[in-house]
Amino acid sequence: MTHVGYLVAGWGIVVGVLGTYAVRLVRRGRALSGRVPEVHRRWLEAPGPAGSEDGRASGA
Amino acid sequence: MPDPGDGPEEVPGGSPTGPSLDLTPSPSRPERARRRPVAVVAVVAVLVAVVAVLLRTLGDASLFFYEVSEAVERRTELADARFRVVGTPQPGLVELDVDGEPAVVFTLCAGHVLADVAHVGDPAELFQPGVPVVLQGVWVAGPVPGLADLDGSSDDGWHLRTDHMVVKHDNDYRGEGAELEPCGTGVAGE
């Protein structure tokens, strides 16, 4: 196989960056989940991915 | 600097027993939002970077490249200016020393127009006849070194002296069915 070093670097960076980002998201989500009542975490019960558009009254 | 996302850890200030107790749930909803200097600097840095990239792209005419026919046509106008030229190397490479440096000599072609090239320095890893390249260099008056060993050269009293080569790869991945643009019928540039 030619260009092995480039392939390892390219694929390795992609898998490494995306994997690290995914792990950080999961950890951040766990930390935040502990500070928020379950009523705000609809994905625990509801089939929908993340709550409805009108699910909140304040903010932006 | 508090992060809005860390809101629960922020408790509005003031003495718990003082007479002027502030019930306003700041700082998460301040009337006058606070600016964050580091973030502002980051935004400015990004803006500067965008402008720099655009200037770098648009401001340097040599970043664009000519077809061989254009380069030949504008030879007088280009004079000793550096420019980029794209074309397909013809079969028959000659390796020799030019001005004491290792070089490869070949003929570049686009359509029916040819130009002889002396490329000084290491050629690209995937450089070979039939695969288009973009070269950067200048026109030099006089025949290319090693002209006698070159098949089908332009031999028009000029040659390109280049020192930067990148391969312009095509977009065809069909293996044996790949089509290559016809090149080089032996008609030299005027």
Next chain:
Amino acid sequence: MGTTTGTAAGTRDTTGSPRSRLLGVVTLLAVAVLGVLAFVLTDPDVRIHPTTGEEFGQFDAVRMLYVHVPLAVMTYLAYGICAVASVGVLVKRTPWWDVTAHAAAEVGTVFCGLVLVTGSIWGRPVWNTWWEWGDVRLMTTLVLFLMFTGYLALRRTTDDPRRQARRAAVVALVAVLDIPLVNRSVEWWENRTLHQRSTIGELKIEDLTLFTLFFGFVTAGLVLAWLLLHRFRVGWLEQAALDHGVAAAIAERHAETDDAEVLRSVGERAAGEGTSGDGEPGS
């Protein structure tokens, strides 16, 4: 770990759900299959030149394209979602749109950065250069990356979530205009760009190579979906934590105020009765 009413804290204090876990498993499997397709089952790009009879092509470097091209397409998709959500921010003004836009912008920027890096690593052996300043495709992609980096930085310049959302939405809608330039640059500036033209658009790919590239799109789409979902939920929790914290602070203040008033009234009553101040409250 924090407040949890479920039976298993580890499974309830997360941004995961049964469906997102299934999506995660499918995504990991797809990544593994893509690896096998890209490195084992497909052939390197080697062709025989019709004139010279010599081998030419990208050789094994072509295997980089199975990740580079899908990431680029998913970058467009993520930024497209961000643009649509930004319109929602400006029209509907609800946090749902802002959290969606923010999530899409962040994940899109991660993807866009990887597109630049993998393109650069592919370009070194195939083009003979890590980077070409004159290449229009590269420059417009870099500008896209920088503009959305600016979008993310802009969101941090103020503590006011409303301003944050509105300003970011405007920037996203401007930045996304660069996507057609990125995509069409290789056609509009043909012979002025080193980057090759579209392969799929001109049907210059076939068989297992085409299937692997297509499978790359599916895999990158799954990765994008998983990341978007979890980044959205993190953003949603950040907003909820903010509001929950504010509500808790207000309740705490009210409680403190009540205590203070009780203490004050007790003190006043004691002074009125001529007692020394060290008597027990309410006695």
